[in-house]
Amino acid sequence: MVGTIDLDEEMLQGQADIWRFIYAFADSMALKSVVELRIANIIHSHGGAVTLSQIASCINNGGSRTPPDINCLSRIMRLLVRRKVFAVQHPSDGGEPLYDLTHSSKWILHDSKLTLAPQIMAQTHPWLMAPWHCFSRCVKEGGVAFKKAHGSEIWDFASEKPEFNGLFNNAMACTAKIASSAIVMGYKEGLSRIGSLVNVGGGTGGLISEIVKANPHIKGINSDLPHVVSTVPEYPGVCHIGDDMFHGIPNGDAIIIKVL
């Protein structure tokens, strides 16, 4: 048995840190719940700060006659106010607190051009959470956490499960959209000098389509695995090629690879 612990100030701080780590997942779970409930969109659609009752009245309960649990909602919102995802004002007349968006919650609006909502839904989904439970096995046995959790590599799993394929590709597409304007600006000069560009592992093609939109002289080629390109939308000036990059990469003047 390890010796007794001397509970001095540093040990107590150490204990507090461990409790914080134990419940660190609560932040992402609370975030997931407000994305599922579309709380940021509800506040946004009111055009300003709103009460919890107003928010609750707009939650889509899927036709259920049970009203949303405001007490539960208030606890989730209290945590996310603390994390600065939402802001709260307490009216001086003692009226109900008013909740508003912050710079963080503007990133979790559904259907916004720049949003991280699909990324939150993917990363907090049990499919993508399960591998995190396999870290110690990875240390003991070696190997990849995703395969330990699901029995197959992530890309094979995606090709067999359309729902996971969609969830993952939407998450990638939203982050590609966020980065695309910086890439278009950052590589402006290089892009002006090429006639064709291949995005290897380009997912659903959002990045290459933005590059081609800003540089219509470029022929864009989006290359990814067949189960990904079979679901992608058409973009003017972009063709999609479904292949394994280890078997070959389509010809082009230049290639771009982002997060592979």
Ligand SMILES: C[S@@+](CC[C@H](N)C(=O)[O-])C[C@H]1O[C@@H](n2cnc3c(N)ncnc32)[C@H](O)[C@@H]1O
């Ligand atoms: C992490 S995602 C990134 C997607 C995109 N590049 C982005 O930044 O949003 C990795 C992509 O690589 C693709 N990929 C994985 N293995 C591949 C392979 N062997 N050949 C072609 N694409 C592959 C996946 O299907 C997926 O779309």
